[in-house]
Amino acid sequence: MADAQRSYATARPKTPEEIAKMRIAGRLAASVLEMIGDHVKPGVSTDELDRICHDYIVDDIDCIPAPLNYGGRGQPPFPKSICTSVNHVVCHGIPSPRKVLKAGDVMNIDVTVIKDGYHGDTSKMFLVGEPSVLARRLSEVTQECLYAGIRAIRPGAHLGDIGYAISKLARANRFTVVQEFCGHGIGDVFHDDPQVLHYGKPGTGMEMREGMTFTVEPMINAGRRHVKILPDQWTVVTKDHKLSAQWEHTCLVTADGFEVLTLRGEEDFS
Ligand code: MF3
Ligand code: CO
Ligand code: CO
Numbered sequence: 001m002a003d004a005q006r007s008y009a010t011a012r013p014k015t016p017e018e019i020a021k022m023r024i025a026g027r028l029a030a031s032v033l034e035m036i037g038d039h040v041k042p043g044v045s046t047d048e049l050d051r052i053c054h055d056y057i058v059d060d061i062d063c064i065p066a067p068l069n070y071g072g073r074g075q076p077p078f079p080k081s082i083c084t085s086v087n088h089v090v091c092h093g094i095p096s097p098r099k100v101l102k103a104g105d106v107m108n109i110d111v112t113v114i115k116d117g118y119h120g121d122t123s124k125m126f127l128v129g130e131p132s133v134l135a136r137r138l139s140e141v142t143q144e145c146l147y148a149g150i151r152a153i154r155p156g157a158h159l160g161d162i163g164y165a166i167s168k169l170a171r172a173n174r175f176t177v178v179q180e181f182c183g184h185g186i187g188d189v190f191h192d193d194p195q196v197l198h199y200g201k202p203g204t205g206m207e208m209r210e211g212m213t214f215t216v217e218p219m220i221n222a223g224r225r226h227v228k229i230l231p232d233q234w235t236v237v238t239k240d241h242k243l244s245a246q247w248e249h250t251c252l253v254t255a256d257g258f259e260v261l262t263l264r265g266e267e268d269f270s
Contacts, residue, residue, distance in 0.1 A: 009193035011185040013211030018187060019252060021118040022213055026250050026261030028061045029120030032082075032111040034264055040126040042103045046084035049109065050095035054081040057113055066112035066119055066190050075233045083110040083123075090178055090219050090227050090236040090244040103129025106139055108246045112190065119186050121215050122262035123248040134222060135243055141173045142220040142245035149198070149216045150269075153251055153258035157208050163200025166218045176225035178244070181236065183215040186250055208253045213261070217248030 014022060032053055039052055057065045065081035072078075078094070085093035085108040086101070093099075093108075101107065110123035125139040148165040167177045183196030194206045198218040223242030230237060238244050252259040260269060 008206040009195070010206055011192065011194050011212040011214055012187070013209055014187055014213055014252075015211075018118065019211065019213075021116050022120070022187060022250070022252065022261055025063075025113060025115040025118045025120035026122070026263075027120070028063055028115055029111050029113045029122045029250070030262045030264045031061065032057060032113065033109060033122060033124050036109060037126065040101065040107070040109075040128060042101055042129055044101055045097050046086070046093070046095040046099040046101070046107075047080075047097040049084060050080045050082050053109075053111065057081060057111075061113070061115075063113035063115045066114050066121075070190070078234060083108070085110070085236075085244070085246065087243055088238045088241045090221070090238060091181055091246055092234045092236050094232060094234055101128045104131050104135075105129075106131050106135045106243065106245065110246070110248060117188050119188075119190050119250070120262055121186055121190070121248060121250050123217065123246055124264075125245050125247060137173070138175065138220065138222050138243055138245045141170065141175060142218060143247045145169050145198075145218045145220055146216055146247040146249060147269075149218060150249060150251055150258055150260060153208060153253055154256065155208055155210050155253055158203050159194060159196055159206045159208070160200035160204035161202050162216060163197040163205070164202045166216075167199040170218070170220050176221045176223070178219035178221060178225055178227055180227055181219060183217045183248075185212070185214045187213050210253050210255050212253045213250065215248055215250050217246060219244055219246045
């Protein structure tokens with residue numbers, strides 16, 4: 001069957017009122033990543049970073065940290081308010097007082113806040129001290145992969161265009177794309193349809209329409225793409241223990257392209 005004739009799990013386009021709420025939730029999620037940067041340094045534990053983010057989310061911006069007690073299918077509830085994924089941890093790292101950052105580490109912090117019933121979900125890499133050339137390049141390329149995916153967003157384009165753009169750039173840099181985890185529809189629901197794969201073929205998959213909101217969140221590995229889940233049932237690591245990086249934004253399909261709802265002040269898409 002021609003791909004255009006398949007049916008896909010789709011995304012419910014949001015109303016203008018919902019989009020207004022998504023803009024607010026997105027901006028507040030971004031503010032958490034802007035706030036935490038100064039606290040990321042050698043000697044701080046990921047549990048301390050979780051506590052700072054939790055208190056900021058609850059007390060300063062009056063939001064709910066969506067990961068806290070978030071229940072997956074058959075997984076134990078996630079016990080913390082952010083995910084901290086250091087070095088070979090791909091995603092869903094659990095903050096811990098025993099995980100103390102040291103110079104040379106690279107870490108993803110993933111923040112999801114709920115404001116007025118709507119979610120903003122975003123993550124970025126933080127470099128601790130002076131990481132290796134490889135670690136810095138992996139982080140930079142992964143950010144460019146996110147941006148390449150986002151630039152493929154417009155009405156009439158397909159989700160496969162996003163995955164294609166991401167995987168093409170990753171492969172050109174001799175990195176690999178994690179396939180077990182993907183972006184997702186988001187709004188009043190945290191993890192909604194559709195799945196936004198970070199690999200794919202142009203012109204395949206769900207057609208994007210104005211008003212849809214979803215995340216793009218590529219996980220890119222320095223070694224092989226394969227991952228495993230630790231016995232805590234959350235922490236995802238690379239099987240070969242080589243480095244992994246991830247960046248994430250919550251995005252809106254606009255009339256003529258995209259809007260990044262979790263844009264930080266340091267970023268510029270013009
Ligand atoms: N923020 C993650 C995402 O991008 C999900 C984390 S769920 C948690 O989808 F429970 F692990 F926090
Ligand atoms: Co997400
Ligand atoms: Co996230």
